[in-house]
Amino acid sequence: MEDGKYGQGWRKVNSGGRFSKTPHQNNEVKQAPGKEPDKKAIQNFRDLKIWQLGKEIVVETYKITRGLPSEELYGLTTQMRRAAVSIPSNISEGHSRRATKDYQRFLNIAAGSCSELETQVEISLELGYLKEAMCEGVMEKIDHERRMLRKLIGKLSESSILHPLPAIQDKERVSALRAGVPSPLQY
Secondary structure (H helix, E strand, O other): OOHHHHOEEEEEOOOOOOEEEEEOOOOOOOOOOOOOOOOOOOOOHHHOHHHHHHHHHHHHHHHHHOOOOHHHHHHHHHHHHHHHHHHHHHHHHHHHOOOHHHHHHHHHHHHHHHHHHHHHHHHHHHOOOOOHHHHHHHHHHHHHHHHHHHHHHHHHHHHHHHOOOHHHHHHHHHHHHHHOOOOHHHO
């Protein structure tokens, strides 16, 4: 992945509903030598490296499926393309959800789509539709994507354990007050 190529995104140009590819504004502050630069805050799903890599997987999958036989157009070709598109689509949809559990669910679906696509690439190789050299890059990206997804899902799980939802906190507080026991959340 090259850092420079993710500086563009689709933005609404006018009230007519047209979209155009425009560069993101670069609001980075220069750091003094020897200091680590501050991490850029995530503004939307386009800032997520897992979404960016997912999009790369889609483009690469479309390129390699062009070489599949025409009789596979409604078989492996369509299945591989749908699985690939599902990866960044579920990441972006999950990111837009307010609840961590929803986000985790969509990330799990994206991870499942990685496995699905990997299986379909292997089948295409075994059937002789694709050459191994063509698939090495996409298989490495799929593996990396799945590992990044699993790590993010784990981090979100840790975060939800450390910081329970406000509704859970409220229930604990009410239960504790009824029982006359001070809640650990009051300390």
